[in-house]
Amino acid sequence: MTSLFDSDPSPASAAPIILDGRSAPSADDALLAGLNPQQRQAVEYRGSALLIVAGAGSGKTSVLTRRIASLIDRREAWPSQILAITFTNKAATEMRERVQALLGNTADGMWISTFHSACVRILRREAESIGKTANFTIYDSGDTRALIKRIVKDLDADTLGFTVAGVSGKISKLKNELSDVETYARSANLSDPQEVMFLEIFRQYTKALRSANAFDFDDLISETVFLFRAFPRVAALYQRRFRHILVDEYQDTNHAQYSLIRELTMPIAPAIADDLEQQGLHVRALQDAVGVVPGASLTVVGDSDQSIYAFRGADIRNIVEFERDFPGAKVVLLEQNYRSTQNILSAANAVIANNFDRKDKKLWTAVGDGEKIVGFTGYSGHDEAQFVADEIEKLHANGMDYRDIAVFYRTNAQTRALEEIFIRSALPYRIMGGTKFYERAEIKDSMAYLIAVANPDDMLALRRILNTPKRGIGPATETQLGSYAGDNGITFREAMRDAGSLGLGPKVTNAILQLSALLDEAAAKADPTAPAGASPVADVLTFLLDQSGYLEALRSSRDPQDEARAENVEELVAVTKEFARNNPDGGLIDFLTEVSLVAAADEIDDSSGTVSLMTLHTAKGLEYDAVFLTGVEEDLLPHRMSAGEPGGPAEERRLFYVGITRAKKRLFLSLAMTRAQFGETAVAMPSRYLQEIPADLIDWKQSPGSATSRGGTQPRALNARRPGSRWGEETGQRNFGAAALDRPKAEWPNRITATVRDNGDLELAAGDRIRHTDFGDGRVTAVTGEGTKRVAHVQFEKAGTKKLLIKIAPIEKL
DNA sequence: CGGGCGTGTATTTTT
DNA sequence: TACACGCCCG
Numbered sequence A: 001m002t003s004l005f006d007s008d009p010s011p012a013s014a015a016p017i018i019l020d021g022r023s024a025p026s027a028d029d030a031l032l033a034g035l036n037p038q039q040r041q042a043v044e045y046r047g048s049a050l051l052i053v054a055g056a057g058s059g060k061t062s063v064l065t066r067r068i069a070s071l072i073d074r075r076e077a078w079p080s081q082i083l084a085i086t087f088t089n090k091a092a093t094e095m096r097e098r099v100q101a102l103l104g105n106t107a108d109g110m111w112i113s114t115f116h117s118a119c120v121r122i123l124r125r126e127a128e129s130i131g132k133t134a135n136f137t138i139y140d141s142g143d144t145r146a147l148i149k150r151i152v153k154d155l156d157a158d159t160l161g162f163t164v165a166g167v168s169g170k171i172s173k174l175k176n177e178l179s180d181v182e183t184y185a186r187s188a189n190l191s192d193p194q195e196v197m198f199l200e201i202f203r204q205y206t207k208a209l210r211s212a213n214a215f216d217f218d219d220l221i222s223e224t225v226f227l228f229r230a231f232p233r234v235a236a237l238y239q240r241r242f243r244h245i246l247v248d249e250y251q252d253t254n255h256a257q258y259s260l261i262r263e264l265t266m267p268i269a270p271a272i273a274d275d276l277e278q279q280g281l282h283v284r285a286l287q288d289a290v291g292v293v294p295g296a297s298l299t300v301v302g303d304s305d306q307s308i309y310a311f312r313g314a315d316i317r318n319i320v321e322f323e324r325d326f327p328g329a330k331v332v333l334l335e336q337n338y339r340s341t342q343n344i345l346s347a348a349n350a351v352i353a354n355n356f357d358r359k360d361k362k363l364w365t366a367v368g369d370g371e372k373i374v375g376f377t378g379y380s381g382h383d384e385a386q387f388v389a390d391e392i393e394k395l396h397a398n399g400m401d402y403r404d405i406a407v408f409y410r411t412n413a414q415t416r417a418l419e420e421i422f423i424r425s426a427l428p429y430r431i432m433g434g435t436k437f438y439e440r441a442e443i444k445d446s447m448a449y450l451i452a453v454a455n456p457d458d459m460l461a462l463r464r465i466l467n468t469p470k471r472g473i474g475p476a477t478e479t480q481l482g483s484y485a486g487d488n489g490i491t492f493r494e495a496m497r498d499a500g501s502l503g504l505g506p507k508v509t510n511a512i513l514q515l516s517a518l519l520d521e522a523a524a525k526a527d528p529t530a531p532a533g534a535s536p537v538a539d540v541l542t543f544l545l546d547q548s549g550y551l552e553a554l555r556s557s558r559d560p561q562d563e564a565r566a567e568n569v570e571e572l573v574a575v576t577k578e579f580a581r582n583n584p585d586g587g588l589i590d591f592l593t594e595v596s597l598v599a600a601a602d603e604i605d606d607s608s609g610t611v612s613l614m615t616l617h618t619a620k621g622l623e624y625d626a627v628f629l630t631g632v633e634e635d636l637l638p639h640r641m642s643a644g645e646p647g648g649p650a651e652e653r654r655l656f657y658v659g660i661t662r663a664k665k666r667l668f669l670s671l672a673m674t675r676a677q678f679g680e681t682a683v684a685m686p687s688r689y690l691q692e693i694p695a696d697l698i699d700w701k702q703s704p705g706s707a708t709s710r711g712g713t714q715p716r717a718l719n720a721r722r723p724g725s726r727w728g729e730e731t732g733q734r735n736f737g738a739a740a741l742d743r744p745k746a747e748w749p750n751r752i753t754a755t756v757r758d759n760g761d762l763e764l765a766a767g768d769r770i771r772h773t774d775f776g777d778g779r780v781t782a783v784t785g786e787g788t789k790r791v792a793h794v795q796f797e798k799a800g801t802k803k804l805l806i807k808i809a810p811i812e813k814l
Numbered sequence B: 001c002g003g004g005c006g007t008g009t010a011t012t013t014t015t
Numbered sequence C: 001t002a003c004a005c006g007c008c009c010g
Helices: A037-044 A060-073 A089-103 A115-130 A141-154 A164-176 A181-187 A193-211 A217-230 A232-241 A255-264 A270-278 A342-352 A381-397 A412-424 A441-454 A459-466 A475-488 A492-497 A506-526 A537-548 A550-555 A561-582 A588-596 A648-660 A688-692 A704-709 A716-720 A736-742
Strands: A049-054 A082-086 A111-114 A137-139 A214-216 A244-247 A297-302 A330-334 A373-380 A405-409 A429-431 A611-615 A624-629 A663-677 A680-683 A698-702 A769-772 A776-784 A791-796 A800-805 A811-813
Touching: A037 A060, A037 A330, A049 A060, A060 A082, A060 A089, A060 A244, A060 A297, A082 A089, A082 A115, A089 A111, A111 A115, A115 A217, A115 A232, A115 A255, A115 A588, A137 A141, A137 A217, A137 A588, A141 A164, A141 A193, A141 A214, A141 A459, A164 A193, A164 A217, A164 A255, A181 A193, A193 A214, A214 A217, A217 A232, A217 A255, A232 A255, A232 A270, A244 A255, A342 A373, A342 A648, A342 A663, A342 A688, A373 A381, A381 A405, A381 A412, A381 A624, A381 A663, A405 A412, A412 A429, A412 A611, A441 A459, A441 A506, A441 A537, A441 A550, A441 A561, A441 A588, A459 A475, A459 A492, A459 A506, A475 A492, A475 A506, A492 A506, A506 A537, A537 A550, A537 A561, A537 A588, A550 A561, A561 A588, A624 A648, A648 A688
Parallel strands: A049 A297, A049 A330, A082 A111, A082 A244, A137 A214, A244 A297, A373 A663, A373 A698, A405 A611, A405 A624, A429 A611, A624 A663
Antiparallel strands: A663 A680, A769 A776, A769 A811, A776 A791, A791 A800
């Protein structure tokens, strides 16, 4: 990494950062072109604090990027003085691109990143101050859970009713409140054995992280705050550097993130400012009459109606009370919507109006009513999915691109039915998030090898690979290594090197030493200070996978799933190569960091010609021509688990609101009368939120009311239904689910039948040329699988490599 | 120590 | 359904 401060291309003394608000306007009219008065004000206002209340689709990204561009264009700031925080890496990338498009290439040196990435960058640089080293590991929630699980087990805490989920949730909550173990201990009730036990778990967890030289997700933020509070001189480096801080999705910040922003925008005391000046970090031009460097200017953008992360500690008060926190703050309201039709907005407005504790805000548009919202009640989750698939086909036939269509759902479990139907209907789709690539066991294994090389203190990673692949090193041996390390005050890694003195069997001892040597050799390859320089990550990974025998073990396994696992591992190697292309200077640590911080929304590739499937949470910040909001049922939306929590139903309503407002032209709301949950089929009721949408906005293809009584399409029954009444009772069928199941499906009116593609026993072999309806022409490189599950691996001319199920893929042989 | 089999339990959302 | 865990045997 290049130095952040010393070689700053923009010494503050020379920077034209005097904010007198009267800077001569340069030729930046282009930056304001096409903006409405409120947007223009949000771009042009200059002052210490600005809150932009941006309703859904009100052009906030445009405003933010133009605001940044205008600061630079008018010479009020250097790029390096800008810090822009977004929620996802994807949003950060998009913002960077848009700023670059406005300014040309002067966006270099700007920090545009997520809270977590920015904090990692700071922490790697300042690690020594807080007892870590720059190569620390970042533990994701899976790692955290694994660690807590071990501690809970060691302490027999499960007998006291402690669960891994409960403990990790509580620790996360505490960290988001900036409470560490000692702070918590002071307020804990020590006569309660439960509290004492929790404290002990928390202590051991903290200790384990420290000795593993690792941070968990929450630490990344909180430790940065602690760092700034403990070392004002370190904080001053960043306070000096970042003169303009912009935060997107401010309504979703938690207390720790809020505190981080507060720290970054604090003024620098005269004594510390003088120190900086003496170090050659110029601050003179920034200091006021008494020598204080005033705090950075802060711009936050948000919409309290879109706050959907309270469960993760997001505090809506951060945005509601912004004006109190930052006296003199200017507030700009953006209410004109440039995304959706009026019908969609009216539905959204009507729904969100039911949240009582909100500032009234009404979205409006100039584009006209558009088409009505379409409603559909399926007989089952599959039926609903079939409706979705059929409607997508219709939209596609009428010229809409698959990439402009999205399907949303509340829980990941709902993907199953959708996926089955989509495969049968030969619809190209992609699931964002869900069981992520990096959460697969084989990927975690491979990553653990890399982590063990990058951070030898990471005992969790070492334990993971110790017997993967099988080396005959069992739990007993692992425990012995652990206690040997503890007894001698050395790390687990050092204990492995010293395995000869443990008095284990020769076979086991040899296995440990061999692994140890392999890791040492890999570390030498990866070491950037080595004479030959560091090998690319891909080489290190390939070396580890080959020499450890891991890949070979997967390939030669008789478990058929291991073939797919081997392919995934090879895919990871491809990812490392891709990484090297995009980051020529990136080392192993950089790769591990990037992988740790990818989010579900980051995977979205706008250029792929597929329908996107995702949870409502992932959908935030995105927009699509057509949106299918599925599973609009009680116990799903609002989710059953939210019922007990204070503010739960209101947050679920906001989630529904977020989903609705993603749609530009067409919105489809669907639900099912029965839904499969854990194998069983349960009766589902329409969501209470459906009744909040004015009836004339929805065109029910099959309404919840009519679906039970056959025929009739008026949604009257839905609106008349009293809360608490059950569908089954209307028709006198208490046991509705079971009775309905016996009925032939065809009895339901308007049921849309699918055309299932079937290529029969189309014979394909490597070398054949084929044509795909979406991907175009390509050449078959291989055929794997048997019978109906035969898969063609195809290299397309335009669309890259794809794997296609031969029986159902929309392809023809040329 | 490894693998196989049987039972029990779990699904909210995620940086 | 499906996965994780514990138990048992080779």
